[in-house]
C-alpha cells in the first residue's frame with residue numbers, strides 16, 4: 421500500500437489536487453486539517469491556531485492507512501508517516517493574488533509568501549523524511565489534471581521522478597527584491 425503526503429504553503433492547490441487525484445486513481449483522500457480536529461488539545465489565542473496532538477494523529481493515520489492507498493493533504497501532512505512526500509510549489513506572485521482573493525490579512529499573506537520563497541515546507545519535509553522520499557512540483561501554469569499526472573508518474577516511474585528532486589525551484593533568486601520589500605508591496 422502507498423501513502424502520499426501532499427504538502428505546500430496554503431493556497432498552492434493541495435485540496436484541489438488531492439481530491440482530483442483520489443477521484444482518478446485508486447487512492448483514498450484525507451484532509452489532515454479536518455482529520456486533526458478530533459485531536460485538538462487547546463486553543464492558542466496568541467497565534468490564533470488550535471494545538472493538535474500530532475503524535476496521536478500520526479498513530480491513528482498509521483493504522484488507517486495500512487490496508488489502502490491514501491493521499492493525505494495539508495500544509496502539515498509532511499509530519500505524518502508516508503511513502504512519498506510531494507511538495508507543491510507555486511510562483512509567489514500568483515500565490516499572493518490567490519491569498520488576497522481569499523481575503524487574508526496582510527500579516528498572514530506576508531508570512532505565507534515568505535514561507536513559499538524560503539522553501540519552508542520543502543525544508544521541513546526533508547528534515548522529517550530525508551531526501552529520498554521528497555519531491556517538489558512547480559505547479560505554476562499547470563492544470564490540476566497535469567499535476568495529478570505528475571504525481572502519479574513520480575510514484576510509479578523511477579526515471580521520471582528524478583526531475584522532481586528538491587532543488588529545482590528557486591524562488592529566492594527570482595524574487596529577492598520582492599522578498600526584501602514584501603511588507604511594503606502588499
Ligand SMILES: Nc1ncnc2c1ncn2[C@@H]1O[C@H](COP(=O)(O)OP(=O)(O)OP(=O)(O)O)[C@@H](O)[C@H]1O
Pocket residue numbers: 428429430431432433434435436437494495518559562563564567
Ligand atoms: N492548478 C491550478 N490552476 C488554477 N487554479 C488552481 C489550481 N490549483 C488550485 N487552484 C485554485 O487555487 C485556490 C486554492 O486552491 P486549494 O484550496 O486547493 O489550495 P490549498 O493548498 O488546499 O490551500 P489551503 O492550504 O489553504 O487549504 C482555489 O481557488 C483553487 O481553485
Ligand SMILES: [Mg+2]
Pocket residue numbers: 434435436
Ligand atoms: Mg486546502
